[in-house]
């Protein structure tokens with residue numbers, strides 16, 4: 384490890400007092416705050432200690448800033464312990480999370496936010512993001528939050544309102560759209576914006592894969608514990624895979640189009656991924672998004688093994704086309720024959736943290752939540768279209784009162800989706816379901 388990046392905060396510096404100093408210094412740039420607090424250490428809390436949370440913490444601890452992980456929260460203790468072990472192994476000397484700063488349950492995030500940290504990484508299921516983001520902003524913390532930022536329109540509006548407060552307070556807010564930081568994406572989208580392929584005629588975007596993990600119910604769990612463990616398969620928690628994963632490609636389409644679509648129509652269903660463990664989500668969605676200038680974006684996402692797989696975005700213009708692979712070689716081809724290619728280059732998950740901490744330490748404003756929220760809302764708009772079978776307008780979708788979250792958040796509370804007598808959860812029926 385680079386000597387200059389060894390942790391320089393002394394263990395005798397009580398975190399509680401630095402929390403008090405931190406709040407007294409709210410409004411200063413992080414660089415000035417940490418300097419004023421007598422140390423160059425940036426203290427972070429990880430909230431949501433799964434695969435991505437673990438990776439995001441390692442990415443944050445691997446930037447040029449002197450970052451220290453000092454608090455963690457996960458709904459479940461076993462997830463926190465596994466993550467802590469993995470992070471400590473990969474980042475020796477940069478982790479200081481004693482027992483009293485390990486928090487669990489559905490409300491433990493509040494304690495992690497209050498544990499004397501400068502920044503929180505929000506990496507749990509997206510259904511919890513709006514409340515956790517609100518709490519972090521209220522407490523004056525800088526935020527890195529994973530995509531998607533919410534799973535329904537009320538959640539998006541909460542994130543937008545909290546983000547307005549974050550801007551007023553001068554807080555940095557990053558959203559985990561790592562493709563925005565990858566060199567190939569930046570180079571190609573810049574050229575598209577400069578007119579290299581001419582006005583866009585249409586876009587195609589894909590997130591087709593064989594699917595993700597599934598968690599099997601245990602007899603000793605409440606319904607809430609089960610759904611939070613198996614969060615991917617419940618729309619209030621994960622948003623369905625069009626929101627949870629395809630939002631990456633949807634964001635690239637919005638980036639290219641410099642805004643969000645005005646309407647969507649589409650179709651979807653569950654053909655293969657049916658059965659008790661698969662909750663209520665679809666295994667395929669196909670959506671036609673229409674942008675304000677009439678340009679269409681054709682979006683397809685599928686979670687079915689044994690089929691054509693693609694994580695990619697494509698734009699066709701009057702003078703050429705761009706074919707961008709999510710994590711692979713990308714090509715800009717002009718109709719005259721000229722071709723430019725880019726290999727993937729450095730991983731955007733590291734680049735996004737490098738960019739965030741560089742801005743923070745330089746005291747520069749940093750906010751990705753406007754377009755982050757717009758991308759999540761676009762994906763939700765697509766889901767509204769596939770669940771309902773209707774054409775859905777953005778202006779109606781964003782105003783939707785349909786709140787998917789449970790009335791009460793507690794392990795013994797009842798989530799809205801409930802299994803039938805056969806153990807199966809009802810799923811949306813196009814033509815019948817009211818989805819916004």
Ligand SMILES: NC(=O)c1ccc[n+]([C@@H]2O[C@H](COP(=O)([O-])OP(=O)(O)OC[C@H]3O[C@@H](n4cnc5c(N)ncnc54)[C@H](O)[C@@H]3O)[C@@H](O)[C@H]2O)c1
Nearest residue numbers: 431432433434435436457458462506507508511529530559
């Ligand atoms: N940007 C990317 O490339 C990328 C990649 C993977 C995942 N993600 C995003 O990261 C998020 C997490 O995904 P993951 O793959 O790490 O899932 P995961 O299941 O591995 O991790 C989620 C963790 O959150 C915990 N959790 C559940 N309820 C919680 C709560 N109320 N508060 C705090 N933690 C809670 C779970 O116990 C689990 O440990 C998702 O939003 C996902 O879309 C982004």
